[in-house]
Amino acid sequence: MTGLNKLRMNLTVMNTIVLLGLSVFIAVVLYATISLNRDSDINNSLEIYCAQLAGNLDYLESEDPESPELEEDRVNFQAFLEGLNKNNVTYMVWNENFEAVSASTNLNIDSQELKNLILRYVAEKQSKYWVVNYRTDTQNLKVCTYTIIGKDGGLKTFQVIKDMSSESSVLANAVNIMSIVVIIGAVASGLCGYFLSGRSLVPIKKGMEHQQEFLADASHELRTPIAVIQTNLEVVRGDGEESVNSQMEWLNNAYNETKRMHRIVEDLMFLARADAGEVHIEDSEVDLGFLCCEVAERMLTVAAGKQINLLVDVPDTPLIVFGDESQLTQLLVILMDNAIKYSESGTYITVSAEKAGTMVVMKVADQGIGIPEADLKKVFQRFYRVDKARSREEGGTGLGLSIAQWIVERHRGVIDANSEDGRGTTMVVKFTAYSSTDKEASCERTEV
Structure with missing residues (x-):
């Protein structure tokens, strides 16, 4: 049954490849969906932070931020800063001369790099909010740049910077988990496929065994009358001078075996047509x-x-x-x-x-x-x-x-x-x- 074993392996490999491909496709789609949704949510959050930062511009440009009159603005801005720190976000505010108006104390990017991003923002005439990925060997950041015209007529630029390390780590863990699931699924698919293909091939195996047994029996049954016919005809050939009547016994033996062989062939043909569903029925x-x-x-x-x-x-x-x-x-x-x-x-x-x-x-x-x-x-x-x-x-x-x-x-x-x-x-x-x-x-x- 080498042919069946080979067929079983081929079925197992094909099923495993199909399921593995399907699993990888689902994993890729899932990864892309999670990544796009994550980026969309973070981009929206950074745009909101920029708008909130612009809303605090008067407080940031005030000569005495600690004055009692600005107490409410100071409290609101402190709450805003706490929200930024909680989400690993820092900020930078620039005036028209690219001088820092205000910045986070824990700024995680060089100010010159932020200036370069502003120049790109202006030169390329980006949309109102421009979110860009900024990656180095040690950093993975998102920077959102936003500009408005201040009350003094000067250009004000706001930038918020999101450290993506934790999000990237979560996404990497998700990729690892999906990879493990795909590998386990492929192994399980291979084992189950091998078992199920074996089960599905049982009728074929039995059919082939039955066919081989049937052919062996048919050969044996036909061999006997053929041998009898051959033996009797050889006797007749050996006595060439004898008359037909004197050889009638041997000829009758051969004739009877011929009739028997004819019946065997007819029965075999009927069963073959029956197995193939070709018997005419009325x-x-x-x-x-x-x-x-x-x-x-x-x-x-x-x-x-x-x-x-x-x-x-x-x-x-x-x-x-x-x-x-x-x-x-x-x-x-x-x-x-x-x-x-x-x-x-x-x-x-x-x-x-x-x-x-x-x-x-x-x-x-x-x-x-x-x-x-x-x-x-x-x-x-x-x-x-x-x-x-x-x-x-x-x-x-x-x-x-x-x-x-x-x-x-x-x-x-x-x-x-x-x-x-x-x-x-x-x-x-x-x-x-x-x-x-x-x-x-x-x-x-x-x-x-």
């Missing part, structure tokens, strides 16, 4: 009781040839089932033919049918050699025979009951074998009875 109402009588009448000659009595016991009332009449006929032929092959001269074979509740039960009972209990579950296997020598002698192919089982299951029925070794076998087949109610429902579905 369902209709079938009177199973009448069909039992009809097929039994055809099999009387075969039974009489072995001095076997064939009895039919069916009620006068119709036993209607819904199915393919030709297939149901084939089913009855197989069951009766099997019963005749494995019955001794002077015995009885009884074919009966009756209605039991919603089911039509058909039985073919013989007084033949019977089937050992250990073999009862195997009789429907292809090429299985209880008595191989006798089956070959009677011209059996070992495929009849397999075909019978397929026909019964195709008609949504059940077939079972009841037997006592040495005392005969009863094949029991159950079909759902077809009633007028079923017919009306079928007509209604057709009209709709």
Whole structure:
């Protein structure tokens, strides 16, 4: 099963790659969403800080900020500074001469760099609020620049600077967590995929094993008649001077094996078409009781040839089932033919049918050699025979009951074998009875 193992690995790898790709895509989208939302929130906060800082310009430019008249402004500005410190934000206020009007005591960027940003802001005619990322080997900052015209007619520039270290650390941790989750998910996906692909390939594995066994059995079954034909024809060829009549025994042996091989091939072709769903089906109402009588009448000659009595016991009332009449006929032929092959001269074979509740039960009972209990579950296997020598002698192919089982299951029925070794076998087949109610429902579905 090297091919299946390779297929299993390929399925596992493909599933893992697909799930890994999906996980990475989700992680990237999640990271981008978090990053964009974070930047948007921080940018909005910095713009608000700049506006609030501009609102405190009069207090910042006052000659005596400590005067009692500015007490309220001083309290408000101190509360504003506390909010900045809490969020790792510093500020710088410039006049038109690029002189510092006010600045945080813990300013975390060189003032010259801030001046350069102001020059870029003016030169590039940026929007009212200009937020830029400022990164060095040791710093990761966001700087928001904002200008207004003061009451004295001079240009006033406000800058707030946000230290992004903590936010970057949180985002990096989120990336690490997502990476770990993706890796764990990939490993779990691989293990689960390997397990599930193994489960899904079980039917294929069984099918391949069944096919290999079937081919081996078919080869074996065909090898025997071919060998017999070859042996008998070699005898005929070796006696070239003999007449045809004197060689008739060998020719008859070859001919009989040819007929047997033809039956094997026909049965194999039927099962192959059945497995492929290519058997032509024409369902209709079938009177199973009448069909039992009809097929039994055809099999009387075969039974009489072995001095076997064939009895039919069916009620006068119709036993209607819904199915393919030709297939149901084939089913009855197989069951009766099997019963005749494995019955001794002077015995009885009884074919009966009756209605039991919603089911039509058909039985073919013989007084033949019977089937050992250990073999009862195997009789429907292809090429299985209880008595191989006798089956070959009677011209059996070992495929009849397999075909019978397929026909019964195709008609949504059940077939079972009841037997006592040495005392005969009863094949029991159950079909759902077809009633007028079923017919009306079928007509209604057709009209709709």
